[in-house]
Amino acid sequence: MKFGGTSVADAERLKRAAKRIVEKREAGHRVVAVLSARGKETDRLIADAFEVSPSPDPREMDMLLSTGERVSCALCAMAINDLGHRAISLTGSQAGIVTDTSHTKARILDVRADRITSALDDDNIVLVAGFQGVSTAKDVTTLGRGGSDTTAVALAAAVGADVCEIYTDVAGVFSADPRIVPDARKLNVVSFDEMLEMSASGAGVLQLRSVEYARNHGVRIHCRSSFDDQPGTIVVSEEDTVENPLITAVTHSTGEARVTLLGLPDHPGIAGRVTTTLAEANVNIDMIIQNEPVTADAKADMSFTIPREDLDTAKDALAALAAEHGIEIRTDESMGKVSIVGAGMKSHPGVAAKVFTTLGEHEINIEMISTSPIRISCVVPGDKVPDAVRALHSAFELSGPDTIRPEQPFGEFA
Amino acid sequence: MKFGGTSVADAERLKRAAKRIVEKREAGHRVVAVLSARGKETDRLIADAFEVSPSPDPREMDMLLSTGERVSCALCAMAINDLGHRAISLTGSQAGIVTDTSHTKARILDVRADRITSALDDDNIVLVAGFQGVSTAKDVTTLGRGGSDTTAVALAAAVGADVCEIYTDVAGVFSADPRIVPDARKLNVVSFDEMLEMSASGAGVLQLRSVEYARNHGVRIHCRSSFDDQPGTIVVSEEDTVENPLITAVTHSTGEARVTLLGLPDHPGIAGRVTTTLAEANVNIDMIIQNEPVTADAKADMSFTIPREDLDTAKDALAALAAEHGIEIRTDESMGKVSIVGAGMKSHPGVAAKVFTTLGEHEINIEMISTSPIRISCVVPGDKVPDAVRALHSAFELSGPDTIRPEQPFGEFA
Structure with missing residues (x-):
């Protein structure tokens, strides 16, 4: 069981989580629960750090931030003990979560779950x-934002858990963001691959790395609300899903920035230097387009999208290269992205055409396109994102009761 | 170097502590610094615990409270790194502080200082x-309130430090509490034995256990202000003090309660049962008086003092015994204690007489008395404590410039 920060934010919610854990124990299960830091605690600690230092040392940042989850666990253990059960809290290190030494974004190398x-x-x-481990150099590390999901999945794999239940403040995974599409449908089951594409393209409910880890280790995830007992969404391998709908969900993000480089000299390797420069600055490029020059001595243009918060870093990183080659850098901070995801897409041509037609009918300009076998993403103007999501959700008929898929034979979740 | 909670309470003070540590390093010293939790952080965490549970589990309380000092250390390390020096923070466990398994009041068993x-x-x-370690069962433990002083002294002993500097919000150890005696003198040197008696009888500046540890391991303590560069008070073994004044200081406490048991049956072992009962309830008796019965069938009375916060526990613990033997329990919550401490007292008779005469002249009733070779303590009504402190401080001529003792040859502290 994994409880996020909002589920343990105050004493009342924390006691509710404790009760929930105890109920699971009393139903005969053995329970390991992973907790996040309470409410805004991590933000508070980060603010404390920046009050002391303009560029906090990463090792010390990890020592600092890791305290938040420990507080949650100690308090929850107290509450469980009061309910007549025995609970002990463990730090990431005590729980045997061994990571590499990449402070603030460590990766799990091993889980030694003996304790x-x-x-x-x-x-x-x-x-x-959650969110923490101990490095091979015996320092406290953290796994990056949302890392508690990964902790939960990694522990579920290590102890051979039947299921990894992720309790959050939403009821599960939806066919679109219900704040934009009020009749979005809660999905009963999605496959790992679909969930990966959804997490990568803007669905905030599960952290991308945790889904990857779950797929690689075959951990069944049940993503559900911490506020009621309704079943949520099960994430399982594709062979365990009964049928593959054409389209599962529409996802979106509004935090995209576009960078256009005008007048790239046409000699080999220049595009490679751009992408290498950005990679060294830790800027992840999402989509990329390059216009070939028409004549031999002409120059090329190149556009790519990156997370908006990386825009300043990207501009700084490219400044020298641009000056050297007389490249003009243009940026647009107000881009968004809308994606459709569905495992059934693989066997159905014509989905892309329907996407483009639908967006065109709603007079939404498509600036860039990228696809995977089970996803089509379009970069659109940021202010058009809600319209685009609603249009695609409606065009692919994703609304309706959440019984379009047959109920799955998942024991207690059925 | 050890910095208390007020010395790291906000970003500005924390940076000042960092600067102070760096100055010491730049003067050519190798520095280990022990930090307490910031300001009211420990109180806040305790309040969080009691919001969740009426009787928080001790193991989990330790997991919870130990986070406060980790936050201080991580933030201070960031500040030191910004000053161009390398700093790393260690938890008590990482620092090799091994304790027994008595959660919330663990005792240090070993310090493995290799790291x-x-x-x-x-x-x-x-x-x-500060304030924490790892138990032999590999759980996080805490050393009890004020435990950071003990951490500092234990580490100083383990690494063979030249001195253990305790930085606080006062300038050192005084001949009396300056809030009560404005012309109290800052002491340049006190012996371990004197400091032990002073800490035990109300001087709050150094924690009793840390002084014991320092005496047992020969660690020189320098207790000084974190707000200026003035030398404070050196605590050393008696042979290192140049002369022993008759009286070193007047200490006091106002948190005493008196319990009187009326009508104790005169059979052997009843006093033993009273003290055993209180010991089992973790109530420490300070002074004790028993009036012998005059005739063979008469009953005895017994009075003792305990910390006021233990009064309810003591009454609960004694209730059954009192009912069984028809003992009446009377309590007085408003008692205080005044003590004079001085290593020279051993060789000077007449000190006790002067104490009693002085208090008598000021019409202060002495309710109970206890002595050690270098201390005389009197229980007096709580509201008379300030008068008693001033009267004794004046009678023993403790005021004056802090040069009454010759300066000690302590290198940088001279």
Whole structure:
């Protein structure tokens, strides 16, 4: 069981999470629960750091931020003990989560779950501080924002859990953001591949790395609300999904920026230097387009999209290259992206055409396009994103009761 | 160097502590600094715990409270890195502080300082989270309130430090509380034994256990202000003090409660049962008086003092015994205690008489008395404590410039 920051934000919610954990134990399950830092605690600690230092040391940032989840776990253990059950809290290090030494964005190398399993054998409920581990250099590390999902999935894999339940403040994974599409449908089941594409293209409910980890280790995720007992969304491997709908969901993001480089000299390797420069500055390029020059001595143009918060970093990184070659840099901070995701798309041509037609009918300009076998993404003007989401959701008939897919035979979740 | 909670309470003070640590490093010293939790952080965490649970589990309380010092250390390390020096923060566990398993009041069993010494060898400033360790069962433990002083002294002993500097919000150890006696004198040197008696009888500046640890391991303590560069008070073994004044200081406490048991049956062991009962309830008796019965069938009375916060616990613990033997329990919550401490007292008779005469002249009733070779303590009504402190401070001529003792040859502190 994994509880996010809003689910443990105050004493009342924390006690509710404790009760929920105890109910699961009393139903006969052995329980490991991963907790995030409470409410705005991580933001508060980050603010404290920047009050002291303009560029906090990453190792020390990890030492600082890792305290938030420990507080949540200790408090929750107290609440569970009061309910007549035995609970112990463990830090990421005590839980055996071994990472590399990349502070603030460490990757899990190994999970040595002996202490967890022996505590479970002693009839304890085990609470583990999410988002953190201990590096091979024995320093405290953190896994980056949203890392508690990854902690939960990694522990589920290590102890061979039946299911990894992610409790959040939404009821599950939806066919679109319900704030934009009020009749969006809660999905009962999605495949890992679909969920990966959805997380990567803007669905905030599950962290991308945790879904990757779950797919690689075959961990069944159940994403559900911490405020009621309704089943949420099960994420499983494709062979476990009963049927593949054409389109599963429409996702979007509004945090895109476009950078256009005008007048690139036409010699080999220049595009490579641009992308290498950005990679070295830790800027992830999403989509990229290059216009070939028409004549031999002409110059080329290149456009790409990046997360808006990386725009200043990207401009700084490219400044020297641009000056050297007389390249003009233009930027547009107000771009958005709308994507449709569906495993059934693979076997149905014509989906892309329907997307383009639909957006065209709504007079939404498509600036850039990228696709995967189960996803089509279009960069559109930021202010057109809500219209685009509603148009595609309607065109692919994604609304309706959440019983379009047959119920899955998942025991307690059925 | 050890910095208390007020010395790291906000960003400005924390940066000042960082600067102070760096100055020490730049003067050519290798530095290990122990930090407390910031300002009211520990109180805040305790309040969070009691909001969740009426009786928080001690193991989880330690997991919770230990985060406060980690936050201080991480932030201070960031500030030091910004000043161009390398600093790393260590948890109590990482610093090798091994304790027993008595959660919330653990005792240090061993200090395995290898990681500290190798970090010092790598030219790091080492910051250690005070007040905490790791138990032999690999759980996080805390050393009880004021435990950061003990951490500092224990580390000073383990790494063979020249001195353990305790930075606080006062200028050192005074001949009396300056809030009560404005012309109290700052003491340049006190012996371990004197400091032990002073800490035990109300001087709040150094925690009793840390002084014990320093005496047992021969660690020289320098207690000084974190707000200026003036030398403070050196605590050393008696042979290192140049002369022993008759009286060194007057200490006091106002948090005493008196319990009187009326009508104790005169059979052997009843006093023993009273004290055993209180010990089992973790109530420390300070002074104790028993009136012998005059005739063979008469009953005895017994009075003792305890910390006021333990009064309810004591009454609950004694209730059954009192009912069984028809003992009446009377309590007085408003008692205080005034003590004079001085290593020279041993060789000078007549000190006690002067104390009693002085208090008598000021019409202050002495309710109970206890003594050690270098201390005389009197329980007096709580509202008379300030008068009693001033009267004794004046009678023993403790005021005056702080040069009454010759300056000590302590290198940088001279």
